[in-house]
Amino acid sequence: MKQLVNAFLAVMIAAFALMYLGAWMNKSEGYSGGNTLTIYNWGDYIDPELLTQFQKETGITVIYQTFDSNEAMLTKIEQGGTNFDLVVPSDYAIAKMKEENLLLQLDHSKLPNLSHIDPRFMSLSFDEGNRYSVPYFWGTVGIIYNPELTHGLTFKSWNDLWDSRLKNNILLLDGAREVMGMALNSLHYSLNDTSEEHLQGALKKLNALSPNVKAIVGDEIKMLLANEEAAVGLVWSGDAAEIMDENDKLDYVVPEEGSNVWADNLVIPRSAANVEGAYKFINFMLRPEVAAQNAEYVGYSTPNKDALALLPEDISGDERFYPPKAITDKLEVYDNLGKRMLAHYNELFLKFKMNND
Amino acid sequence: MTSKAKQVYLIPYYLWIALFVIAPVLLILYYSLFDLNGKLTLSNYANFFAPVYLKMTLSSFWYAFLITVFSLLVAYPAAWLLTRTKHKQLWLLLIILPTWINLLLKTYAFIGIFGTFGPVNSILDVLGIGEKQILFTGFSFVFVSVYIFIPFMILPIFSALEDLNPTLLSAARDLGASGWTTFRRVVFPLTVSGVRSGCMAVFIPALSLFMITRLIAGNRVITLGTAIEQHFLVTQDWGMGSTVAVFLIVVMALVMVLAGGRKGARNGK
Numbered sequence: 369m370k371q372l373v374n375a376f377l378a379v380m381i382a383a384f385a386l387m388y389l390g391a392w393m394n395k396s397e398g399y400s401g402g403n404t405l406t407i408y409n410w411g412d413y414i415d416p417e418l419l420t421q422f423q424k425e426t427g428i429t430v431i432y433q434t435f436d437s438n439e440a441m442l443t444k445i446e447q448g449g450t451n452f453d454l455v456v457p458s459d460y461a462i463a464k465m466k467e468e469n470l471l472l473q474l475d476h477s478k479l480p481n482l483s484h485i486d487p488r489f490m491s492l493s494f495d496e497g498n499r500y501s502v503p504y505f506w507g508t509v510g511i512i513y514n515p516e517l518t519h520g521l522t523f524k525s526w527n528d529l530w531d532s533r534l535k536n537n538i539l540l541l542d543g544a545r546e547v548m549g550m551a552l553n554s555l556h557y558s559l560n561d562t563s564e565e566h567l568q569g570a571l572k573k574l575n576a577l578s579p580n581v582k583a584i585v586g587d588e589i590k591m592l593l594a595n596e597e598a599a600v601g602l603v604w605s606g607d608a609a610e611i612m613d614e615n616d617k618l619d620y621v622v623p624e625e626g627s628n629v630w631a632d633n634l635v636i637p638r639s640a641a642n643v644e645g646a647y648k649f650i651n652f653m654l655r656p657e658v659a660a661q662n663a664e665y666v667g668y669s670t671p672n673k674d675a676l677a678l679l680p681e682d683i684s685g686d687e688r689f690y691p692p693k694a695i696t697d698k699l700e701v702y703d704n705l706g707k708r709m710l711a712h713y714n715e716l717f718l719k720f721k722m723n724n725d
Numbered sequence: 726m727t728s729k730a731k732q733v734y735l736i737p738y739y740l741w742i743a744l745f746v747i748a749p750v751l752l753i754l755y756y757s758l759f760d761l762n763g764k765l766t767l768s769n770y771a772n773f774f775a776p777v778y779l780k781m782t783l784s785s786f787w788y789a790f791l792i793t794v795f796s797l798l799v800a801y802p803a804a805w806l807l808t809r810t811k812h813k814q815l816w817l818l819l820i821i822l823p824t825w826i827n828l829l830l831k832t833y834a835f836i837g838i839f840g841t842f843g844p845v846n847s848i849l850d851v852l853g854i855g856e857k858q859i860l861f862t863g864f865s866f867v868f869v870s871v872y873i874f875i876p877f878m879i880l881p882i883f884s885a886l887e888d889l890n891p892t893l894l895s896a897a898r899d900l901g902a903s904g905w906t907t908f909r910r911v912v913f914p915l916t917v918s919g920v921r922s923g924c925m926a927v928f929i930p931a932l933s934l935f936m937i938t939r940l941i942a943g944n945r946v947i948t949l950g951t952a953i954e955q956h957f958l959v960t961q962d963w964g965m966g967s968t969v970a971v972f973l974i975v976v977m978a979l980v981m982v983l984a985g986g987r988k989g990a991r992n993g994k
Binding site for chain 2: 437439440443536539542544582583584585586588591592595596597707708710711714715718719721722
């Protein structure tokens with residue numbers, strides 16, 4: 369018994385010592401004062417040098433936390449108890465957060481640098497008039513392929529994926545909207561289509577793709593494609609850029625029928641503690657030279673037209689990531705179809721997955 | 726010590742059970758009665774008996790069964806060997822050690838090992854069998870799951886074997902029983918309780934595996950666990966997700982009762 373009490377005491381003392389040490393370390397790094405800005409962003413989605421620069425300019429200490437899916441981020445913010453000052457959700461997540469009244473309406477007079485954003489990326493369907501969000505990065509969904517492994521096939525149309533020579537050679541993203549959207553696009557429907565007939569047609573078309581599908585995976589798709597585990601993948605353009613960085617044999621294409629254009633945006637949640645700091649940070653990130661440096665580091669496409677002008681020609685001229693108008697006109701944003709339709713999309717996607725074995 | 730004083734000591738335990746076992750199960754039951762629009766309904770249960778979920782249930786059970794059988798086939802001889810070794814504690818530690826490593830890390834390692842250019846395929850190539858697709862198949866799913874669950878099967882069997890009185894083995898040999906007969910008539914019946922708890926420790930979690938189905942099986946194996954994850958994180962259809970969870974809980978309870986019931990009957994004999 370005495371031994372047990374001693375052990376218990378030792379653990380308690382150790383815990384308190386660690387707590388004190390932690391508090392002391394936070395204080396020494398300036399985390400305890402009111403002058404902090406908590407940012408909640410995707411992993412590896414900002415140039416860390418810019419955070420340092422922002423701290424130097426404004427004296428605001430940035431606390432940077434990351435998430436890996438909109439859903440995980442949403443769950444955390446919906447449950448409350450967090451005080452993030454700035455979050456970077458994607459389009460449909462913003463529509464949802466707006467509905468649930470989680471976002472602070474933006475005062476545009478505090479964001480003079482908003483004028484640098486290309487009007488094409490303003491006032492998108494998920495946030496008319498940008499009342500809640502400021503574009504951060506954008507991209508597309510497309511096909512990445514390895515010409516050495518595709519038997520000379522190249523890709524112009526989504527329908528090229530159904531070629532029998534690609535048997536067991538395609539990796540798909542594990543996302544209902546992406547996969548269903550691809551099937552709908554291949555049938556020349558909108559990727560926000562809600563007609564039951566069209567959706568059933570898309571499912572039938574997907575089932576026909578089954579023999580070519582090697583696996584339906586998550587983030588691992590980047591590693592698998594870079595390792596040449598499969599010849600073709602359905603990916604987001606940002607992931608494609610990362611994969612091509614690792615393995616330059618691969619190439620990315622946005623098919624001619626059109627595809628999805630997505631946008632990640634800066635928003636201020638209602639629960640933010642340092643709203644002024646958040647405005648300062650958004651303005652800072654909108655500065656053309658800052659946005660350009662960030663785009664060069666992250667590798668995604670910047671919606672900041674003045675930053676684009678500052679980028680080297682081999683980035684800004686790359687039509688795979690900054691496609692010409694003929695293609696961008698055919699790109700669509702995922703609309704928030706409502707819970708019921710989203711559940712239906714997922715059900716169809718599940719049926720396709722079950723058909724797979 | 727009076728029995729009343731003993732009751733007081735049990736209070737924290739009861740609180741724990743109420744808060745972290747009973748309350749969550751009731752919450753799941755409660756959520757399963759609501760549809761997407763927050764209306765009180767039994768439609769989730771009706772949906773569950775649609776072909777998609779029935780097929781999924783069947784495949785979950787089939788794979789959980791395979792995983793349990795193969796774990797047992799590996800674990801029983803291993804546990805037997807363990808009881809014969811000199812440094813039992815060391816070997817036991819080596820078997821438990823991998824469970825300290827995060828499940829995801831181990832799973833990720835297998836992506837590399839089983840990949841097209843991974844070591845397994847290189848060996849197959851050298852042996853002249855040629856490259857095979859191992860990753861994203863039912864085989865790789867069962868293999869990795871068995872690898873992960875083996876310690877949970879070995880431990881109960883090992884302790885049952887440890888409790889086995891060695892004189893019984895000598896007696897069986899003296900009476901002329903062959904090795905196989907000894908195992909069948911003496912060793913196995915006496916260790917069946919260990920086998921039973923091992924099987925339960927493997928079968929029940931194997932029913933609701935989810936990360937491995939995506940990472941190793943590339944969603945070619947869909948289990949009920951995958952469906953729950955999808956409903957909670959992607960569709961936000963907590964009602965349907967809870968319904969699947971309720972079904973799993975009922976099945977697990979049934980498995981426990983069936984396995985436990987037989988044990989009770991035997992003890993009563």
